[in-house]
Amino acid sequence: xxxxxxxxxxxxxxxxxxxxxxxxxxxxxxxxxxxxxxxxxxxxxxxxxxxxxxxxxxxxxxxxxxxxxxxxxxxxxxxxxxxxxxxxxxxxxxxxxxxxxxxxxxxxxxxxxxx
Amino acid sequence: xxxxxxxxxxxxxxxxxxxxxxxxxxxxxxxxxxxxxxxxxxxxxxxxxxxxxxxxxxxxxxxxxxxxxxxxxxxxxxxxxxxxxxxxxxxxxxxxxxxxxxxxxxxxxx
Numbered sequence: 001x002x003x004x005x006x007x008x009x010x011x012x013x014x015x016x017x018x019x020x021x022x023x024x025x026x027x028x029x030x031x032x033x034x035x036x037x038x039x040x041x042x043x044x045x046x047x048x049x050x051x052x053x054x055x056x057x058x059x060x061x062x063x064x065x066x067x068x069x070x071x072x073x074x075x076x077x078x079x080x081x082x083x084x085x086x087x088x089x090x091x092x093x094x095x096x097x098x099x100x101x102x103x104x105x106x107x108x109x110x111x112x113x114x115x
Numbered sequence: 116x117x118x119x120x121x122x123x124x125x126x127x128x129x130x131x132x133x134x135x136x137x138x139x140x141x142x143x144x145x146x147x148x149x150x151x152x153x154x155x156x157x158x159x160x161x162x163x164x165x166x167x168x169x170x171x172x173x174x175x176x177x178x179x180x181x182x183x184x185x186x187x188x189x190x191x192x193x194x195x196x197x198x199x200x201x202x203x204x205x206x207x208x209x210x211x212x213x214x215x216x217x218x219x220x221x222x223x224x225x
Contacts, residue, residue: 042218043202090158104213108157
């Protein structure tokens with residue numbers, strides 16, 4: 001069974017469109033995250049979220065919004081897509097917001113290409 | 116915030132030992148992580164250090180010196196499958212969420 005899953009795996013779309021990426025974890029974890037990995041392989045935190053707190057990286061444009069229907073899901077909605085949004089987006093989860101020694105488990109990634 | 120520095124690329128021979136260094140500048144250190152990421156795949160957790168010293172786990176070991184802002188990942192008995200990017204990440208300040216460095220691409224050749 002996949003611990004953290006994401007759909008779609010690949011997403012090709014036009015500038016200006018709105019798209020969503022879905023993430024689900026079956027680990028019973030309380031906290032989920034979204035990361036963006038650019039073409040230079042730099043992995044940057046975008047959001048962390050549990051049922052109590054949403055922490056937003058202040059550099060993330062407000063076109064990006066996380067939506068959590070329940071504890072096992074954290075979807076990423078992107079409005080008005082731009083060329084610079086092309087990247088690989090990774091979802092991750094951990095048992096607690098304080099990662100400490102508790103590792104984060106990453107999903108397989110969604111490769112977004114904006115044309 | 117953090118300033119995390121690691122070499123961009125390293126090469127090594129199968130069966131050899133390689134050391135990947137990571138230096139960081141931060142305030143309120145909460146731990147250092149190493150992740151492995153194969154091309155086209157997700158990062159996977161390798162190690163976590165919060166106290167000074169060496170942590171050994173099979174062929175991989177990770178070292179931390181908090182006073183020097185320095186860590187290394189040591190890979191022994193290299194195998195071809197160890198070719199991957201190795202990401203150093205640091206949690207600091209009021210957050211326990213790691214901030215990642217740019218990663219070191221390791222190429223293992225026969």
